[in-house]
Amino acid sequence: MDFHLLFQLSMNGLIVGTLYGVVGMCFVLIYKASQIVNFAQGEFLLIGAWVCWWLLTKYQLPFVWGFLATLVFMMVFGFLLQVIVLRPMIGEPVISVIMMTIGLSIFFQALMKWIFGVLPQPYPPVFSVKSVDIFGLQVQTVYLMAMAVSLVIMIGFAWFFKMSRMGLAMRATSFDQQVAQSLGISVRQVFALSWAISAMVSAVAGVVVGVVNGVSSALSFFGIKVFPAVILGGLDSIVGSVLGGLIIGVLENWAQFADSQYLKWGNLYEIAPFYVLIVILMIKPYGLFGKRDIERV
Amino acid sequence: MSIEPASMPAAAIPVEPAPLLAVNNLEVVYSDVILVLRGLNLKVPEGEIVALLGANGAGKSTTLKAISGLLKAEDGQITRGDVLFQGERMNGYEPDQIVRRGIFQVMEGRRIVADMSVHENLRLGAHTRRDKGVKDDLDMVYGYFPRLRERTGLAGYLSGGEQQMLAIGRALMTNPRLLILDEATEGLAPLVRAEIWRVLQRLKDGGQAILLIDKNVAALTRLAERHYIIEKGRIAWSGSSAELKADAALQKRYLGV
Numbered sequence: 001m002d003f004h005l006l007f008q009l010s011m012n013g014l015i016v017g018t019l020y021g022v023v024g025m026c027f028v029l030i031y032k033a034s035q036i037v038n039f040a041q042g043e044f045l046l047i048g049a050w051v052c053w054w055l056l057t058k059y060q061l062p063f064v065w066g067f068l069a070t071l072v073f074m075m076v077f078g079f080l081l082q083v084i085v086l087r088p089m090i091g092e093p094v095i096s097v098i099m100m101t102i103g104l105s106i107f108f109q110a111l112m113k114w115i116f117g118v119l120p121q122p123y124p125p126v127f128s129v130k131s132v133d134i135f136g137l138q139v140q141t142v143y144l145m146a147m148a149v150s151l152v153i154m155i156g157f158a159w160f161f162k163m164s165r166m167g168l169a170m171r172a173t174s175f176d177q178q179v180a181q182s183l184g185i186s187v188r189q190v191f192a193l194s195w196a197i198s199a200m201v202s203a204v205a206g207v208v209v210g211v212v213n214g215v216s217s218a219l220s221f222f223g224i225k226v227f228p229a230v231i232l233g234g235l236d237s238i239v240g241s242v243l244g245g246l247i248i249g250v251l252e253n254w255a256q257f258a259d260s261q262y263l264k265w266g267n268l269y270e271i272a273p274f275y276v277l278i279v280i281l282m283i284k285p286y287g288l289f290g291k292r293d294i295e296r297v
Numbered sequence: 298m299s300i301e302p303a304s305m306p307a308a309a310i311p312v313e314p315a316p317l318l319a320v321n322n323l324e325v326v327y328s329d330v331i332l333v334l335r336g337l338n339l340k341v342p343e344g345e346i347v348a349l350l351g352a353n354g355a356g357k358s359t360t361l362k363a364i365s366g367l368l369k370a371e372d373g374q375i376t377r378g379d380v381l382f383q384g385e386r387m388n389g390y391e392p393d394q395i396v397r398r399g400i401f402q403v404m405e406g407r408r409i410v411a412d413m414s415v416h417e418n419l420r421l422g423a424h425t426r427r428d429k430g431v432k433d434d435l436d437m438v439y440g441y442f443p444r445l446r447e448r449t450g451l452a453g454y455l456s457g458g459e460q461q462m463l464a465i466g467r468a469l470m471t472n473p474r475l476l477i478l479d480e481a482t483e484g485l486a487p488l489v490r491a492e493i494w495r496v497l498q499r500l501k502d503g504g505q506a507i508l509l510i511d512k513n514v515a516a517l518t519r520l521a522e523r524h525y526i527i528e529k530g531r532i533a534w535s536g537s538s539a540e541l542k543a544d545a546a547l548q549k550r551y552l553g554v
């Protein structure tokens with residue numbers, strides 16, 4: 001057994017898993033606030049990655065400025081998307097809203113292809129050192145950055161929900177909208193904020209993946225990968241989504257290991273998470289950390 | 298001919314001060330067809346305590362929800378009449394706008410946020426405030442309900458009485474001009490009830506205006522200035538505590554006491 005490879009793949013799994021976790025948190029944020037299952041989550045990554053790429057290549061902005069500008073743009077984008085497209089749908093049946101997010105997903109996919117073309121585009125080099133050696137493992141610098149950024153985001157989320165006024169308001173809204181209203185919380189404001197934060201933070205993940213693999217419509221596949229992660233964690237649990245993301249990331253890579261070393265089926269990497277998902281849901285129908293009364297769509 | 302101001306008769310008819318809250322001819326409909334309030338009138342003067350009484354289903358909670366703008370979440374709406382608070386028409390305002398103007402309601406069933414701590418629930422009460430007094434008000438609430446200070450776990454694990462104390466404490470965190478309580482002591486142990494009545498009395502002594510629903514007529518006649526009995530969405534009777542206490546037939550007819 002090739003332990004070095006196993007170790008390297010596990011490491012990759014953890015790193016990709018934290019990214020799944022971050023996107024999962026963004027997904028759960030919207031779900032918790034407004035019970036909307038956002039099928040356009042992956043497109044947030046895609047749009048963020050393209051916008052940042054465009055700022056870096058067309059305007060030659062330094063990476064940090066391009067990145068920050070992208071975050072601001074995505075925050076405004078998420079906010080406007082909620083206010084213009086989703087707010088008028090408040091009170092419509094859940095299924096209509098879900099169809100709307102599926103529509104948005106398809107629309108933004110097409111829009112990005114129309115604006116930026118269908119070819120994958122590489123990011124300009126961001127780090128002077130491409131990879132570093134950690135305990136004999138080659139880890140790409142950008143992945144280290146991804147880890148660091150993800151950790152900062154997770155700590156930021158924890159702080160936001162524990163300490164900040166709007167964080168408490170969001171938790172109250174997800175607990176019971178009428179109660180939140182009776183406390184003077186503007187539920188509309190909470191919805192808009194949840195979309196704004198979700199879009200912004202997803203874009204961080206989009207840029208990171210873009211730096212590693214280049215930008216292409218394949219990026220929005222993250223939006224699909226996030227489903228096993230969040231369902232595994234329990235749709236309504238932020239912590240669960242992070243752990244779910246890590247588990248899926250590692251499992252994918254272990255499946256890859258088993259496949260390449262022994263099974264030789266090919267492509268197990270892509271499907272394994274979904275098999276695991278099925279098994280776990282049979283044992284724990286509400287996910288590892290979920291509460292009851294969660295609708296599954 | 299000119300009239301000297303000094304020679305004017307000094308306010309022969311005393312002008313009644315505008316009440317803090319006035320509900321005029323209120324009509325409320327649920328789901329477009331269920332008519333629940335049919336022209337209801339009531340007033341809460343500044344600094345007074347007013348009680349709403351009536352059988353189950355009479356429309357008491359609906360009245361309070363209409364005042365706080367909370368009907369929309371239940372597919373209800375005001376179809377006629379006004380809610381005037383300090384002279385301002387509040388119909389159609391969002392609930393958060395109403396809270397910002399100083400009306401805060403402790404809804405029926407306490408409705409504390411079960412997966413938050415006591416402290417977080419109290420901070421949540423101060424959501425609409427940006428001033429520096431929040432810290433002092435936390436101490437004030439713990440002063441009213443000392444045992445809340447010791448409860449460090451999730452609010453969902455508190456006893457019913459503690460949850461109601463938390464719900465009232467959370468309301469006080471907003472510094473409301475008008476505090477509304479729906480079923481202030483329902484389902485609580487006698488000792489806890491007594492504690493809550495004591496706190497309400499202290500609030501009254503501090504000049505707090507309160508509009509409340511409760512089934513305990515004896516306690517209400519001690520606390521409140523004025524009582525309204527609602528029947529089928531209208532005010533069937535209103536009067537002072539003395540009048541209510543004296544009228545056994547009235548209590549029997551509407552309140553089954």
Ligand SMILES: Nc1ncnc2c1ncn2[C@@H]1O[C@H](COP(=O)(O)OP(=O)(O)O)[C@@H](O)[C@H]1O
Nearest residue numbers: 327331333352353354355356357358359360371
């Ligand atoms: N959301 C609702 N939709 C339809 N009818 C309702 C709703 N809420 C209350 N009602 C009806 O309105 C009437 C008054 O209810 P409510 O105001 O809760 O009474 P009370 O608080 O006096 O017991 C009842 O007949 C009740 O069935």
Ligand SMILES: [Mg+2]
Nearest residue numbers: 357358359405
């Ligand atoms: Mg009631």
